[in-house]
Amino acid sequence: MALLTAKTFRLQFNNKRRVTKPYYPRKALLCYQLTPQNGSTPTRGYFKNKKKRHAEIRFINKIKSMGLDETQCYQVTCYLTWSPCPSCAQELADFIKAHDHLNLRIFASRLYCHWCRRQQEGLRLLCGSQVPVEVMSFSEFADCWENFVDHEEPLSFNPSEMLEELDKNSRAIKRRLEKIKSRSVDVLENGLRSLQLGPVSPSLSRGNSR
Numbered sequence: 001m002a003l004l005t006a007k008t009f010r011l012q013f014n015n016k017r018r019v020t021k022p023y024y025p026r027k028a029l030l031c032y033q034l035t036p037q038n039g040s041t042p043t044r045g046y047f048k049n050k051k052k053r054h055a056e057i058r059f060i061n062k063i064k065s066m067g068l069d070e071t072q073c074y075q076v077t078c079y080l081t082w083s084p085c086p087s088c089a090q091e092l093a094d095f096i097k098a099h100d101h102l103n104l105r106i107f108a109s110r111l112y113c114h115w116c117r118r119q120q121e122g123l124r125l126l127c128g129s130q131v132p133v134e135v136m137s138f139s140e141f142a143d144c145w146e147n148f149v150d151h152e153e154p155l156s157f158n159p160s161e162m163l164e165e166l167d168k169n170s171r172a173i174k175r176r177l178e179k180i181k182s183r184s185v186d187v188l189e190n191g192l193r194s195l196q197l198g199p200v201s202p203s204l205s206r207g208n209s210r
Helices: 006-012 055-065 086-098 117-128 138-148 159-194
Strands: 029-036 043-048 074-082 102-110 133-135
Touching: 006 138, 029 055, 029 138, 043 055, 043 138, 055 074, 055 086, 074 138, 086 102, 086 117, 102 159, 117 133, 117 159, 133 159, 138 159
Parallel strands: 074 102, 102 133
Antiparallel strands: 029 043, 029 074
């Protein structure tokens, strides 16, 4: 399979809040690994946005074209530079609903326009559709670096230091995502109160659900 260059990984999975000089566009990349339950060799690849097709849609089309055995279960892990937009979130949710032999997990380096309500709704939609969305931490960055990057080219930076910095930056992004997820519980609690159904059950309280 084609591999990312080390420079591409370092620039595109960069999860700092702002890009420092020299400025460059942070593009959408999706690296996927499909592992059959029978333990056979995983299939890996990556996509980027192309013309009017987002990387997530190209990924869905690729999986559909593989003619997978629907009697066998598959674990699919995706590493994204940006979390899915609302449209792609809906497409991914519909795809997994129609292919229950696939178990999809999504890890994102950054949250795309996380302050926008529609973007937040898209993330909550995925989580509610049994498609876990998490922020990449050290283990995910390390796995992506190990399996999707060409390591034969000389490096101008220290990979260990890079991974540690990515992990450090991810902590604030994780807190941001957890706040977005928790708002769906807030909406449910407020809805129950507005219907005057009495106190909210402890099972619906965020403090008791973890």
